[in-house]
Every structure is written in structure tokens, then in C-alpha cells.
């Protein structure tokens with residue numbers, strides 16, 4: 001479900017589940033974990049570029065069909081496992097990861113991009129944390145990383161409305177640092193990666209750790225996991241996911 005090519009110090013990683021808009025199911029998360037662990041260990045990999053297959057989606061979130069019947073405990077495990085194996089792992093990987101957002105980055109998809117060190121987007125990309133429309137909240141660090149990136153007020157509005165923003169607005173807010181046409185997205189990523197490759201890998205590793213320390217609050221991340229799991233198994237959760245699966249609007 002992922003494609004990898006390593007060339008001249010850059011690992012190009014593409015999430016390849018286009019028919020489901022690259023939604024993150026369990027198998028995909030564990031594959032991502034293996035891929036990133038291998039990149040971390042490989043001295044030939046200096047920079048990683050993460051993108052989605054097709055032009056429609058980067059990642060349209062966690063796979064809703066997979067967690068639709070989860071109870072609180074399963075909800076907590078989903079969040080904890082994903083955070084440990086993928087999201088926090090990427091944030092602390094010690095090598096720059098560039099998220100090249102080639103379309104929808106929603107829910108876990110935006111959280112995945114926010115775990116990366118650098119984010120760039122295609123003009124047509126759309127970003128959002130729509131979890132509340134499903135009766136849950138972001139569970140992969142979204143409530144923590146979004147305010148860090150765009151400020152509490154903007155993050156609160158995005159999380160509480162669940163609305164998507166376009167790439168232009170994401171650039172204004174500082175959620176991404178560059179917006180280019182879809183066809184130029186990977187060459188822009190290559191150009192940023194080229195700049196990074198000129199620098200000391202050891203210094204990049206230490207810089208990432210130091211920048212992360214500026215706003216890391218373990219308590220916030222832990223609380224998010226509790227709040228996330230509290231939503232599972234509730235009537236509103238059941239209505240939210242059922243409505244998605246039945247392709248209708250939820251009635252809370």
C-alpha cells in the first residue's frame with residue numbers, strides 16, 4: 001500500500017490506496033511504521049518526501065469503516081498505537097520529512113502532515129479536521145499540533161467547525177509553507193530537499209529535537225487520547241460514523 005524510491009539521499013514515499021483516498025487503515029499504518037523505521041536506520045536516507053497517490057487525496061483520514069464499531073478501549077488503543085508507531089515517530093525521526101499535500105488532507109491525513117517537519121501543498125489541496133462531524137475528536141495529535149502551527153484561535157475554529165480550508169488559506173495561516181500547482185508539487189519538494197541535503201545531517205537531527213522541545217507537552221497529548229477514546233461507543237459516535245457509511249448527513 002506504499003511505494004518507495006530512494007535516490008540521491010531522498011526517500012520518496014507514496015501512500016498508494018487511491019481508491020479509498022489513501023485512508024489510513026491498520027495495515028497501512030503498520031507499513032508506514034516499517035517504512036519510517038527503515039528510513040531512520042538507513043544512512044543513505046537524508047530527507048524523506050511523503051505524498052499520496054493520485055491527484056485527489058494526500059490522505060482522507062483514518063479508515064472510518066475500520067473503527068466504526070470500536071468501543072472506548074479500542075478507540076484508545078487506536079490512538080495510542082498510531083501515535084507511537086507513526087505520528088510521534090515521524091515527528092521525532094531526526095531527519096526532515098516533507099509532506100507534499102497533493103489533495104485532501106483530512107483528519108488523520110492532516111495530522112500525518114502535521115507530524116512532518118515541513119508541509120507544502122498543491123493549489124487544489126484541502127485541509128481540515130472533520131472528526132467532530134463523526135462524533136469523535138482528532139486522536140493523532142491534531143488538537144496539540146494544530147494550535148502550535150496556526151495558533152489557538154484558528155485551530156479552535158477549524159477543530160470545532162470541522163470545516164475544510166483551501167491551500168491559499170493554509171498558506172496564510174502558516175499551516176503550509178509553499179503552495180504550487182499540482183504538477184509542480186514534487187519538483188518543489190525536490191528543491192526543498194536539495195537545500196536540506198546541503199546541511200549537516202547531525203545538525204538537522206539536533207535541530208529537529210530542539211525545535212520539537214519548544215512546544216512539546218506530553219500532558220496535552222495524553223489528555224487528547226483520553227478525550228478521543230471517551231467519544232467512542234457513544235450514540236453520537238454511532239450516528240456520526242453510520243451517517244458517513246450511508247453517505248448522508250449525521251443527525252446529532
Ligand code: COA
Pocket residue numbers: 019020021023060061062063064065104106107108130131134
Ligand atoms: N475512511 C474510509 N473510507 C474513506 C475515507 C475514510 N476516511 N475517505 C474516503 N473514503 C472512501 C469512500 O468511502 C469511498 O469509498 P467507496 O468508493 O467504496 O464508496 C472512496 O473513499 C471515495 O470517497 P468519496 O467519499 O466517494 O469521494 P468524494 O469525492 O465524494 O468525497 C471526501 C471526498 C474526502 C470529502 C470524502 O471522502 C470524505 O469526507 N471522507 C472522510 C473524511 C473524514 O471524515 N476524515 C476523517 C476521518 S477520522
